[in-house]
Amino acid sequence: MKRISYSQLTLWQNCPKQWKLKYIDKLVEFRPSIHLLFGSAMHTVLQEYLTTMYTQTAKAADALPLENRLQEEMIKEFMSSKEKHERVPCTKEELQEFFQDGIDILNFFVKRRGDYFSKKGWQLKGIEVPINIKLSESVRFIGFLDVVMYHEPTNTYKIIDIKTSTMGWNKWMKADKTKTSQLLLYKRFLAEQWKVSVEQIDVEYFIVKRRLYEKADFPQKRVQKFAPANGSVSMNRASNGLAEFIAKSFTDDGQFITEQPATPSKKACKWWEFSKTEHCIEGV
DSSP states (O other), X not given: OEEEOHHHHXXXXXXXXXXXXXXXXXXXXXXXXXXXXXXXXXXXXXXXXXXXXXXXXXXXXXXXXXXXXXXXHHHHHHHHHHHHHSSOSSOHHHHHHHHHHHHHHHHHHHHHGGGTOOOSSEEEEEEEEEEEEEOSSSEEEEEEEEEEEEETTTTEEEEEEEEEESSOOOHHHHHOHHHHHHXXXXXXXXXXHHTOOGGGEEEEEEEEESOOOSSOSSOOOSEEEEOOOOSHHHHHHHHHHHHHHHHHHBOTTSOBOOOOOOOOOHHHHTTOTTTTBTTBTTOO
């Protein structure tokens, strides 16, 4: 039984050959970075805040030592990367820079928390909710939902995905289906797993921004909310993309389909380490 994730799907959609080199040929090593380290630490601290807020009180959540927790998590992630991968993910200067950015984000969030999360009618249903769905006799989809909320007055749920970003999402990023389809698939799978209607589930990206524009004539926020279109048309498009990936990448008995074409583009090839090498001569 093959296990696939959303990151596999997006890599294949950007370039099937890149997916082959990484997941079939195993040529791509995991490379820790300050961005991954920071993202993981921020996820943990924000999830702890929300857990305290909804299981205790907002006042108790506000009293958490968030700065200390962020520092602890970033150091933990740094040491873990160093031990697991025998390389440091960043310099000490980068660690300090991102830590300060994290403090700025957390200070803004605590001050404006009411703009984003309310206890009036809302319950926290889960943090890191596992998704494990059988797609075929040989393929399963595995994933985790950052936050799942339940609104009792309307009997609806909301899946919230936390993203860390340098400057937030612009209109092109919001229009990028390889980004927005993630929550559409999660919506479908959560409905199936929890046996509720897809109409009862809303989705939202909770994007925290490390940087603000230095010269801006408008108020700036460290947090950006974005709800992608998630009606039947958008969901069917996301499901069809997943079905195409499975049909073109796995045989009926779960074996890899090794013939995968390269689809060169600036987006796919810009940071691809094997572009224009013996492994992938088609790179842009």
